[in-house]
Amino acid sequence: MTISIGPVASRGHTPTPDQLDAFRRVQQLTYAAAESVAGELQAGMTEREAARRLRRRLIENGADDWFHLPFAWFGDRTAFRGFKVPLQFFPTNRRLEEGMPFVLDVAPVVRGATADIGYTGGLGDNPALERVCDDLAAYRALIVDQVRRRRTFRQVYEAVDALAAYQGYANRHHAYPGHVIAHQVLPLAESPGVGTTFGFGRRHLRSLSRSIATGRRQQWSPLWSGDRRSDHPPVNGLWAVEPHLGLRGVGAKFEEYLVVTDDDAYWLDDDLPHVRRWLSRGITDVGAR
Amino acid sequence: MTARGQRSVVGSGGLLLAVQERGRTDGPTVLLVHGYPDNHHVWDLVAEQLEADHHVVTYDVRGAGESGVPDGRSGFRMEALVADLVAVADAVSPDRPVHLVAHDWGSIQAWAAVTDPEAAPRFASFTSMSGPSLDHVGAWMRARLRPGAGRWRQLANQSLHSWYVYAFHTPLAPLAWRHGLTRLWPVMLERREGAAVDRQWPGASLATDATRGIGLYRANIFQHVVRPKPAHTEVPVQLLVASGDAFVTPELLNGIEALATSLMRRDVGGQHWLPRSRPAQVARWVSQHVAAVEAGARPTGRLPTPVVVVTGAGSGIGRSVCLAFAERGAHIIATDLSAATAERTAELCRLLGATAEFHRLDVTDGAAVEALAAKVGAEHGAPTVMVNNAGLGLAGSFLDTGDDDWEQILQVNLWGVIRGSRAFGRLMVDNGEVGHIVNIASAAAFTPSRTISAYATSKAAVLMLTECLQAELADRGIGVSAICPGFVDTGIAVATRYVGVDDDEQDARRLAADRLYKRRRITPDAVADAVLRAVDRDRPLVPVAAEAWLGLLAQRFAPRLRRAIARIDLTPPTSSRAEPADVPSR
Numbered sequence: 001m002t003i004s005i006g007p008v009a010s011r012g013h014t015p016t017p018d019q020l021d022a023f024r025r026v027q028q029l030t031y032a033a034a035e036s037v038a039g040e041l042q043a044g045m046t047e048r049e050a051a052r053r054l055r056r057r058l059i060e061n062g063a064d065d066w067f068h069l070p071f072a073w074f075g076d077r078t079a080f081r082g083f084k085v086p087l088q089f090f091p092t093n094r095r096l097e098e099g100m101p102f103v104l105d106v107a108p109v110v111r112g113a114t115a116d117i118g119y120t121g122g123l124g125d126n127p128a129l130e131r132v133c134d135d136l137a138a139y140r141a142l143i144v145d146q147v148r149r150r151r152t153f154r155q156v157y158e159a160v161d162a163l164a165a166y167q168g169y170a171n172r173h174h175a176y177p178g179h180v181i182a183h184q185v186l187p188l189a190e191s192p193g194v195g196t197t198f199g200f201g202r203r204h205l206r207s208l209s210r211s212i213a214t215g216r217r218q219q220w221s222p223l224w225s226g227d228r229r230s231d232h233p234p235v236n237g238l239w240a241v242e243p244h245l246g247l248r249g250v251g252a253k254f255e256e257y258l259v260v261t262d263d264d265a266y267w268l269d270d271d272l273p274h275v276r277r278w279l280s281r282g283i284t285d286v287g288a289r
Numbered sequence: 290m291t292a293r294g295q296r297s298v299v300g301s302g303g304l305l306l307a308v309q310e311r312g313r314t315d316g317p318t319v320l321l322v323h324g325y326p327d328n329h330h331v332w333d334l335v336a337e338q339l340e341a342d343h344h345v346v347t348y349d350v351r352g353a354g355e356s357g358v359p360d361g362r363s364g365f366r367m368e369a370l371v372a373d374l375v376a377v378a379d380a381v382s383p384d385r386p387v388h389l390v391a392h393d394w395g396s397i398q399a400w401a402a403v404t405d406p407e408a409a410p411r412f413a414s415f416t417s418m419s420g421p422s423l424d425h426v427g428a429w430m431r432a433r434l435r436p437g438a439g440r441w442r443q444l445a446n447q448s449l450h451s452w453y454v455y456a457f458h459t460p461l462a463p464l465a466w467r468h469g470l471t472r473l474w475p476v477m478l479e480r481r482e483g484a485a486v487d488r489q490w491p492g493a494s495l496a497t498d499a500t501r502g503i504g505l506y507r508a509n510i511f512q513h514v515v516r517p518k519p520a521h522t523e524v525p526v527q528l529l530v531a532s533g534d535a536f537v538t539p540e541l542l543n544g545i546e547a548l549a550t551s552l553m554r555r556d557v558g559g560q561h562w563l564p565r566s567r568p569a570q571v572a573r574w575v576s577q578h579v580a581a582v583e584a585g586a587r588p589t590g591r592l593p594t595p596v597v598v599v600t601g602a603g604s605g606i607g608r609s610v611c612l613a614f615a616e617r618g619a620h621i622i623a624t625d626l627s628a629a630t631a632e633r634t635a636e637l638c639r640l641l642g643a644t645a646e647f648h649r650l651d652v653t654d655g656a657a658v659e660a661l662a663a664k665v666g667a668e669h670g671a672p673t674v675m676v677n678n679a680g681l682g683l684a685g686s687f688l689d690t691g692d693d694d695w696e697q698i699l700q701v702n703l704w705g706v707i708r709g710s711r712a713f714g715r716l717m718v719d720n721g722e723v724g725h726i727v728n729i730a731s732a733a734a735f736t737p738s739r740t741i742s743a744y745a746t747s748k749a750a751v752l753m754l755t756e757c758l759q760a761e762l763a764d765r766g767i768g769v770s771a772i773c774p775g776f777v778d779t780g781i782a783v784a785t786r787y788v789g790v791d792d793d794e795q796d797a798r799r800l801a802a803d804r805l806y807k808r809r810r811i812t813p814d815a816v817a818d819a820v821l822r823a824v825d826r827d828r829p830l831v832p833v834a835a836e837a838w839l840g841l842l843a844q845r846f847a848p849r850l851r852r853a854i855a856r857i858d859l860t861p862p863t864s865s866r867a868e869p870a871d872v873p874s875r
Contacts, residue, residue, distance in 0.1 A: 015554055165605075170813075248641060
């Protein structure tokens with residue numbers, strides 16, 4: 001397959017500084033909401049209850065639409081164990097127990113600006129989870145470094161795979177629909193949402209399908225995976241990147257925005273819970289600016 | 290002071306019981322109770338091993354051997370049997386409680402004795418073989434009347450294995466014993482059970498022991514199984530579970546832990562007559578348990594803690610297999626050519642709550658494999674599971690494959706398996722507990738292809754070796770499985786050597802193959818799950834991916850198609866701009 005290495009600026013979307021600020025604010029408030037709900041989780045609580053709380057908390061904080069409604073995974077569902085069909089991603093009545101990992105993943109829209117975050121935590125002691133969360137730092141550093149070096153998205157994906165294999169983790173973003181490690185997010189109009197289909201906001205579904213069509217013409221894909229369609233140099237825009245690792249029944253991820261510009265790439269915000277956690281534990285190579 | 294001799298003890302209802310004593314009278318007293326249709330001679334081989342350190346007592350249960358015969362069925366009631374046991378214990382060790390060791394019906398009586406609050410203080414410990422508490426059996430069956438979780442299957446399975454119990458309630462059984470079964474019996478014990486038969490056992494009294502002993506079944510089974518009573522004991526119990534027991538399935542013993550405050554379950558290989566097929570091991574397990582209890586311990590839990598040895602454990606399937614067993618709480622021995630990657634595997638296993646060690650091991654070095662086996666033998670007795678996983682990939686035309694290439698791949702893929710199976714298989718046989726050897730073969734073992742002649746040949750040899758080993762080790766209670774994965778996303782694609790091409794072309798082909806494998810989306814974890822399945826269910830051959838199943842079907846039903854596929858060059862096309870991803874140093 002041949003790739004046109006045309007003028008890069010013509011592909012993707014370059015957000016304005018105001019848009020970046022708005023996205024950063026929404027990402028902050030979403031992480032704050034996830035952190036506060038995570039603090040309320042107790043043994044016996046179900047995934048549905050956690051998802052419901054997160055949804056309410058975000059609406060209270062101004063969410064008026066969704067890229068997707070909250071997902072909550074407890075125990076070995078954090079590693080998508082036994083997942084065969086997409087419906088299994090939705091919150092269930094699985095109850096949280098002492099020592100279980102959990103992941104909250106939600107993407108609210110506040111006046112046209114979207115956040116898409118993944119928050120990993122655990123109830124009580126779980127040394128395996130702690131270790132996987134520590135090791136996730138290397139992926140944040142690796143991804144931004146690879147993109148800065150203008151590797152194709154497919155190559156970045158393969159580098160992530162290789163690191164996971166080296167560390168001994170299963171690559172669980174493989175389980176997402178489309179096997180994506182990231183996807184592009186565009187700003188929406190400031191008007192409120194028009195509802196969701198299977199948990200996904202209709203406006204965003206429309207925006208995404210338009211991007212897919214444009215991408216197909218320009219030979220790139222807003223869905224960043226390891227396949228041939230992603231074998232293109234980095235495309236400008238805001239990419240919600242979500243490396244997700246699994247160690248048997250323990251899964252952990254983070255999800256946040258990577259800003260890709262013509263000649264650079266950086267994480268939109270370095271002041272996020274997982275980054276603060278790494279720094280507090282003496283892990284400094286976290287891909288921060 | 291040593292004792293040897295026989296005396297009579299007055300049992301329940303004035304019946305005289307023949308009691309034999311041997312060994313050191315100052316040692317702990319071990320009372321061995323035989324089952325049906327045996328007499329005390331079933332214990333001869335075990336008693337020989339125990340007498341150096343123990344006061345060993347055996348006796349003929351009422352109706353058997355030289356003991357008295359009760360009148361009618363009621364004379365075989367459990368109460369009478371328990372009273373006999375207590376009478377013997379009182380007579381041979383009036384001051385100290387005795388250690389019970391019991392087999393089959395002996396064990397059924399012993400369960401009744403230790404769960405009887407009045408009799409229990411007479412017993413210091415209890416080692417049970419192939420004889421559950423009848424109250425447990427009743428409760429077990431009742432619990433399995435509810436559908437789901439394979440309960441009906443377990444119930445049906447045990448019901449089939451209990452065919453003789455029904456037979457004993459008909460007049461046919463005594464007839465069979467009188468007409469010919471006594472002549473077939475020793476042959477069956479030897480061939481089917483691997484039991485050591487001699488002049489004393491089953492011996493001349495078999496016909497009378499067997500016909501009278503039917504009273505045990507008729508007097509007790511119905512009453513206890515249909516109306517189970519809650520039972521419990523404080524006596525420390527050691528449960529020896531024979532994996533191949535044709536009469537008492539290991540599943541029937543699930544849940545019996547609830548009967549005892551401290552129960553140590555030991556899963557072992559072998560069939561029903563452990564005292565005759567594995568006397569040395571039985572004596573060792575009994576001495577260990579007796580010594581522990583005498584020292585004030587109350588062993589609880591499950592033995593052996595599975596010890597799992599894996600070669601090529603530093604990546605891919607080997608690492609996933611380690612993690613899968615670690616999640617079950619096994620002790621992991623991770624070995625790899627690279628100590629660093631094996632160490633990482635061991636570290637991940639510990640994070641999952643298991644204990645783990647790692648060793649650098651080159652499977653092409655026979656002395657190193659033997660040395661590791663010796664070390665594992667010294668520290669753990671034997672591994673429970675040995676996974677021969679280390680393997681190499683080699684692709685390219687046969688005509689381009691030189692002697693060195695063949696030597697290398699056969700050394701790793703075939704000789705590695707031979708050495709691992711031999712060294713660790715011997716440990717398993719000597720140790721006598723349950724064991725399983727898993728060889729990671731390949732779908733290529735039965736799918737010929739022009740592109741991988743050396744690799745496929747090595748894996749076909751592994752498959753054949755596995756099948757021969759299955760036949761040889763089946764009698765020893767050791768299972769052997771071959772796993773045939775298919776295209777699995779491991780490091781093998783990027784490590785495969787291509788003969789007959791230059792380095793650039795090799796890199797391009799590796800990347801193309803790796804991408805193909807990734808697209809197939811079969812993870813090493815799926816193979817690890819197949820390994821667990823193979824061990825749990827003793828599966829001889831486990832194909833994992835669809836292509837492995839199809840290859841197997843083609844081999845059996847479509848040989849012509851198989852030959853046609855073999856002629857296709859399956860090397861994936863390499864893309865012109867194949868620049869590999871940055872891979873961390875391996």
